[in-house]
Amino acid sequence: MIENNLADLIQNGLRRAIDSGHLKTALPRTIEIERPREKSHGDWASNIAMILAKEARQPPRALAETIIEYLDKPDYLAEVEIAGPGFINFRLSSKWLSDSLTQICELGDAYGRSEVENPQKIQIEFVSANPVGPMHVGHGRWAAVGDSLARLLAAVGHQVESEFYINDWGNQMRIFGASVAARYREIFGEALELPEDGYQGHYITDIAQEIVDTDGDKYLRLKPEDQSAEFSKRAYKQVLEHIKKTLVAMDVSFDSWFSESTLHERGKLSESMEFLDQKDLTYRSEGALWLKTVDFGDDKDRVLMRANGEPTYFAADIAYHREKVERGFDKLINIWGADHHGYVKRVQAAMTAMGAGENRLEIIIGQLVNLFSGGKAVRMSKRTGEMVTLDELLADVGRDPARYFFLMRGTDTALDFDIELAKSQTSENPVYYVQYAHARICSILRHAADQKLTPIGKKANFNLLAHESEMALMRELADAPSIIARAASARAPHRLTKYAQDIAAAFHQFYHQCRVVSDDEDLSFARLTLVDATRQVIKNVLWLIGVSAPQKM
RNA sequence: GCCCUCGUAGCUCAGGGGAUAGAGCACCGGUUUCCUAAACCGGGUGUCGCAUGUUCGAUUCAUGCCGGGGGCACCA
Numbered sequence A: 001m002i003e004n005n006l007a008d009l010i011q012n013g014l015r016r017a018i019d020s021g022h023l024k025t026a027l028p029r030t031i032e033i034e035r036p037r038e039k040s041h042g043d044w045a046s047n048i049a050m051i052l053a054k055e056a057r058q059p060p061r062a063l064a065e066t067i068i069e070y071l072d073k074p075d076y077l078a079e080v081e082i083a084g085p086g087f088i089n090f091r092l093s094s095k096w097l098s099d100s101l102t103q104i105c106e107l108g109d110a111y112g113r114s115e116v117e118n119p120q121k122i123q124i125e126f127v128s129a130n131p132v133g134p135m136h137v138g139h140g141r142w143a144a145v146g147d148s149l150a151r152l153l154a155a156v157g158h159q160v161e162s163e164f165y166i167n168d169w170g171n172q173m174r175i176f177g178a179s180v181a182a183r184y185r186e187i188f189g190e191a192l193e194l195p196e197d198g199y200q201g202h203y204i205t206d207i208a209q210e211i212v213d214t215d216g217d218k219y220l221r222l223k224p225e226d227q228s229a230e231f232s233k234r235a236y237k238q239v240l241e242h243i244k245k246t247l248v249a250m251d252v253s254f255d256s257w258f259s260e261s262t263l264h265e266r267g268k269l270s271e272s273m274e275f276l277d278q279k280d281l282t283y284r285s286e287g288a289l290w291l292k293t294v295d296f297g298d299d300k301d302r303v304l305m306r307a308n309g310e311p312t313y314f315a316a317d318i319a320y321h322r323e324k325v326e327r328g329f330d331k332l333i334n335i336w337g338a339d340h341h342g343y344v345k346r347v348q349a350a351m352t353a354m355g356a357g358e359n360r361l362e363i364i365i366g367q368l369v370n371l372f373s374g375g376k377a378v379r380m381s382k383r384t385g386e387m388v389t390l391d392e393l394l395a396d397v398g399r400d401p402a403r404y405f406f407l408m409r410g411t412d413t414a415l416d417f418d419i420e421l422a423k424s425q426t427s428e429n430p431v432y433y434v435q436y437a438h439a440r441i442c443s444i445l446r447h448a449a450d451q452k453l454t455p456i457g458k459k460a461n462f463n464l465l466a467h468e469s470e471m472a473l474m475r476e477l478a479d480a481p482s483i484i485a486r487a488a489s490a491r492a493p494h495r496l497t498k499y500a501q502d503i504a505a506a507f508h509q510f511y512h513q514c515r516v517v518s519d520d521e522d523l524s525f526a527r528l529t530l531v532d533a534t535r536q537v538i539k540n541v542l543w544l545i546g547v548s549a550p551q552k553m
Numbered sequence B: 001g002c003c004c005u006c007g008u009a010g011c012u013c014a015g016g017g018g019a020u021a022g023a024g025c026a027c028c029g030g031u032u033u034c035c036u037a038a039a040c041c042g043g044g045u046g047u048c049g050c051a052u053g054u055u056c057g058a059u060u061c062a063u064g065c066c067g068g069g070g071g072c073a074c075c076a
Helices: A002-019 A048-056 A060-071 A093-108 A139-153 A171-188 A202-215 A224-249 A260-266 A269-279 A313-326 A336-354 A390-397 A399-407 A419-423 A430-450 A468-478 A480-489 A495-511 A521-545
Strands: A044-046 A077-083 A089-094 A121-125 A158-166 A256-259 A282-285 A289-290 A303-307 A329-336 A361-366 A369-372 A413-418
Touching: A002 A044, A002 A060, A002 A089, A048 A089, A060 A077, A060 A089, A093 A260, A093 A468, A093 A521, A121 A139, A139 A158, A139 A171, A139 A361, A139 A369, A139 A390, A139 A399, A139 A480, A139 A495, A139 A521, A171 A202, A171 A224, A202 A224, A224 A390, A224 A495, A256 A260, A260 A269, A269 A282, A269 A303, A269 A313, A282 A369, A303 A313, A313 A329, A313 A336, A329 A336, A336 A361, A369 A419, A390 A399, A399 A413, A399 A419, A399 A430, A399 A495, A399 A521, A413 A419, A430 A495, A430 A521, A468 A480, A468 A495, A468 A521, A480 A495, A480 A521, A495 A521
Parallel strands: A121 A158, A121 A329, A158 A256, A329 A361, A369 A413
Antiparallel strands: A044 A089, A077 A089, A282 A289, A289 A303
C-alpha cells in the first residue's frame, strides 16, 4: 500500500538525516500519512515535521526542508513539496497510476486485498436471532453488516469464522412450545389459553396448523406439559429452518451454528462456574449465586444461578464465551442490537474475570432500523398487521437494495430504511447508480468486442490516459487497497458503499468526457483497459458489500 | 438517576488532531446524428449542538451542559 511506502520513505530519510547529524531527534515509531482534503495539496501528506519540530528545536518548515533533502526519489513520486505550516506533500507520478492499473488487471478478483501486519484468527458472531419467530428487519441489518465485515476482515488477511449462536434452551423455549401447544388445542376447538408472556404472532398458529396437517390430533392425548415439550423441539427446528432460508435469500452464510443446548449438555456451565468459584469470584446471597463483576468494571454484581437453581442467560453466555476462547480465537467480535448494550459491561467483566485478556472480545453495538415509505414510518405489515419481517422486506425491495441499504450507515447510527427509495430504479437510488456503472462498462466491452477490440493490457499504452477524468478515475481505482484496509480496521463496512459510489461517479464522468471505442486503436486499447479495470474494482467492492454486479440492466 | 449512542448544508448522512469541512437528495437551468440519459454539466448554502480544557493546531480528543434515540431483571 502506498501509505506504507511513503512512511518508509520518510523513515529512511529521517534516519539518514539523524545519522549525518543534521537532525537531532529520536526516530519516531510511526509516521502518519494522510490524504489531504484539498486536492491541490497533492495526493498524500505527512505532518511529521510539525510533530518533530519541538524535539528537534527547529521550525516545522525548516525541518521539513531538511527531511526532504535526505529523501529518496522513487519513480512513483512526481513531486514533493512543503506547504502550509510545515506539511510535506507528495504528488504521485503517472507511472504510479498506470502501475496500479496493471496491478488491477493482473490481480483480478484479488485486487484490493492486502495482508495486515498481524493476521488474527477472528470469530465474528452475528444475527443469532432467537429461534422462536421469524427474523425482523433489524436482524437483516446485522446479517448484512456481519457478513460484509467477515468478508472485509478476510480480505485484509485475517482468518475469519462466522457463527450463529442458537438460543435453543431455557425458559423461552418452554414458553414457545407452550404457545404452539395452546394454538394446537385451539384448532381442535379448545379455548385459547396462551401462557404468560406467550408468543402472540400469527406464525405460531401456522406452526400449529402444520403439525395438525401432518400428524392430526395425536398429540391431544398428551398432557399439556408434554405437548409443550414435544412442540418446542419440533417448532424450533421449523423456525430455525426458516431463519436459514431467509439468510440464504440474503446470501449470508455462516461457517458454524452453535447451539446453546450443547453447552448445557456438555456440562460447560457448571465447569465455568467452578472455574470462577475457584478464583474466588463468586458468592451466595439471597439464595442465588453471584459473580463479582463489579471488580471488573460492571455497575453491579450479577446473578449466575437463580435462587430456584436455574442458571441465568448470563451464566450460559459466560460458558459460551469461555468455549469460544478455548477454540483459540485471537479476537471475538459480537454484533449486538442497541437493546443489548446494557449487557456489554457484564460480559466484558466476565471475560476479564476469566482472564481472557483485555481486548479479546469486541462488541459492536448497532443502532436500530426504522422503516420508512414515502417519508412515513412503517411499523406494521399491511398484510399481517404484525411487525414487518425480514422476509417481507426482501420480497418487497429485493436482495441487492436491501443489503446495500443496510450497509449504508455506520453501525452506531440509527438507520432509516426508505422502502420506496430502495425499490426505485432511478438515479436517486445509490445501489442502482453503482450497478448501472458496472452494466454500462459491460456494455462498452460488448460493443468493443463487436468491433473486434478486446481489452488486453499488454497492448495498452497507459501514457495515453492523460485526460483529467481518466487520471481521476485511475486515482479512485488505485485507492481500493487502502480504503478496504481502513474499513476493515475501523470495522466500518459502510465505507465501502461510499467508495463504490465514488468509483461509479468517477467512471460516469469519464464516460461522458472520453469516448472509449474510437478510430484511434491505441487510445481505444488504453481506455478499454481502464474501463475493464474499473469493472473489476466495482465488482470486487460490490462483492465485499454482498451485492451483485450485473452485466446488463 | 445511571449507562450507551447520535447532534455536521433545507433533508438524509459521510468524514475526521491539521492547511479553503464533503456527498446524495431536494430546487433551478442545460446536455442525446456518438460505446446504456438508471448518465452527465452548471448554479449555494454551514456558529460542524453549547461551554471549558488538552494541543503548535480541535469540527475531530477530554469533561460538563442541552437536545434526539436506546438501555438499566434472579428475561433472553
